[in-house]
Amino acid sequence: RSVPMVSIVGRLLGYGLLWAGLARIAKRIDLDAFSAIAVGAIFIALDQSLVAGESLFGAIESKVFAYGVLLLAIDALLAERLVLSSALAGVAVTLHILVGAWGVAALAGTALWTRIGNRRSRALALVALAVTSLPAVILAVRSGSTGSHSDGGLDPLWIYVDFRHP
Numbered sequence: 001r002s003v004p005m006v007s008i009v010g011r012l013l014g015y016g017l018l019w020a021g022l023a024r025i026a027k028r029i030d031l032d033a034f035s036a037i038a039v040g041a042i043f044i045a046l047d048q049s050l051v052a053g054e055s056l057f058g059a060i061e062s063k064v065f066a067y068g069v070l071l072l073a074i075d076a077l078l079a080e081r082l083v084l085s086s087a088l089a090g091v092a093v094t095l096h097i098l099v100g101a102w103g104v105a106a107l108a109g110t111a112l113w114t115r116i117g118n119r120r121s122r123a124l125a126l127v128a129l130a131v132t133s134l135p136a137v138i139l140a141v142r143s144g145s146t147g148s149h150s151d152g153g154l155d156p157l158w159i160y161v162d163f164r165h166p
Contacts, residue, residue: 007060014064021071028078066096070103077107082117086125090132097136104129 019040026036073088089107093100111117117125 010060011064014060014068017065017068018071021068021075024075025071025078028075061096063096063099066092066099066103069095070099073103073107077110077116080116082111082121082125083128085111087128087132090129090134093129093133094136097140100133100136104133 022040023036025031026039031039069088070092073085073092076082076085076088085107089100089104091100092103111122111125
């Protein structure tokens with residue numbers, strides 16, 4: 001009903017998803033509670049950004065949910081659940097195309113490098129990724145015709161301003 005309440009609830013849901021993903025990964029790699037909290041504190045102290053200059057806290061944005069889902073995808077990959085990992089990565093792409101696409105690249109590289117899965121599970125993983133990222137692909141294709149750059153490519157400014165923040 002009220003914008004501030006929606007903002008607070010949205011932030012709590014997003015942060016909850018983010019911390020759930022971090023907690024699952026910490027448990028999967030046998031990180032004790034103190035170390036997990038220390039890693040989280042360091043991340044926050046570094047202004048939640050090591051390179052890109054973007055933050056996860058302070059606003060409700062799709063990237064918070066995308067990172068949360070991506071952390072769950074990483075946990076699934078660590079458990080060698082390739083199809084689930086790919087489906088979650090596709091959801092991350094749909095939520096935030098840049099976060100999700102970089103996540104897909106990292107997860108795919110890791111899966112190939114470590115040889116996770118057989119041919120059948122890899123094929124199913126590609127299908128899962130395609131299905132769950134389809135909304136983002138459709139939007140990008142539909143929007144791409146209006147965001148062309150003079151040399152025929154997409155204008156990076158258009159991607160950042162119009163596509164990411166419509």
